[in-house]
Amino acid sequence: MRLGFELGQIQDHMFTSIGHTGTAYPLMMLVAALEDAKPGDKILVASYGNGSDALFLQVTKEIEKARDRRGMKKHVASKKDLGSYEKYVTFREILDIDTGGRGEEIAGTQLSTLWRERRMVLGLCGSKCRRCGTPQYPPQEICANPKCGAINEMDSYRFSDRQGILFTYTGDVLAFSPSPPAIYGTVNFDGGGRWMFDLNDCELDALQVGMPVEMSFRRKYHDAPRGIYGYFWKATPIRV
Structure with a gap:
């Protein structure tokens, strides 16, 4: 490797499983790298095309809060081929x-x-009634629960x-x-x-x-x- 990296330091390009995704490609590889990263790891992200950009990042302990997210591995594992x-x-x-x-x-x-x-x-954001706790989409001003009917007692509620x-x-x-x-x-x-x-x-x-x-x-x-x-x-x- 001309930059002095060892083979194990290079992120899998995933080209054989997802192909070339264009502008999103380096960011998708970054997500894949973060799935296995540990606090203190350093990651270099570089893209090329009409110009080039490079980012140098250091992983913090906040990465532990993102472990249960779907990430690249689960998305690739759940893919469905078009068939034709x-x-x-x-x-x-x-x-x-x-x-x-x-x-x-x-x-x-x-x-x-x-x-x-x-x-x-x-954002697929609806509303949730503060009085009875009923989620509803699209967001309402009057609670859809016929046993409640609260007016303007709603909080934003994400369904996505x-x-x-x-x-x-x-x-x-x-x-x-x-x-x-x-x-x-x-x-x-x-x-x-x-x-x-x-x-x-x-x-x-x-x-x-x-x-x-x-x-x-x-x-x-x-x-x-x-x-x-x-x-x-x-x-x-x-x-x-």
């Missing part, structure tokens, strides 16, 4: 596809509304890091989906709260009522005329 190259080029919009007679036009993205409701949309169970689901073969059928389901969150989400990384025949699911932040649509990609949370069966 056609799906890949479709998802990347490299191949034009016919949306059919039921293909829906994407409504214009309301940027001012998205900014105003960014915690609800991007909570698991749940699949209460009900359906496969829609009429609505357009780049990976038909379009699958939707209602999720009952651990600790309370219920909402309907798109289901992804799954096959319709493999789903069961009561199976555990988790939230995954995914692309929801592409507003091509405005060059905007919309993101929201989808439900994914827990595999690892």
Whole structure:
């Protein structure tokens, strides 16, 4: 090694398992390195492309608080292969596809509304009643619990890091989906709260009522005329 490092000091590039992920690549390798790092370890992160950046970091004892996070290892272990190259080029919009007679036009993205409701949309933040403790999404001013009805007694409550169970689901073969059928389901969150989400990384025949699911932040649509990609949370069966 020209820089004097030993082979054991070089982080696994993961190229054979995840490929080249572009801008996110060095940060993903950093996350993988931090999973095995100990307090006092020193980490050099360097990227290249249109220019180059380098960061020199030292791990502190705060790393112990992040041990239970999913990280790279669990994400890679729970990956689901697409199964065909056609799906890949479709998802990347490299191949034009016919949306059919039921293909829906994407409504214009309301940027001012998205900014105003960014915690609800991007953070999946609802509310939790201080009086009765009922979580609810989207955030409410009046408690949805019919036995409570408290007004303006809500705290912000995040659902994105909570698991749940699949209460009900359906496969829609009429609505357009780049990976038909379009699958939707209602999720009952651990600790309370219920909402309907798109289901992804799954096959319709493999789903069961009561199976555990988790939230995954995914692309929801592409507003091509405005060059905007919309993101929201989808439900994914827990595999690892």
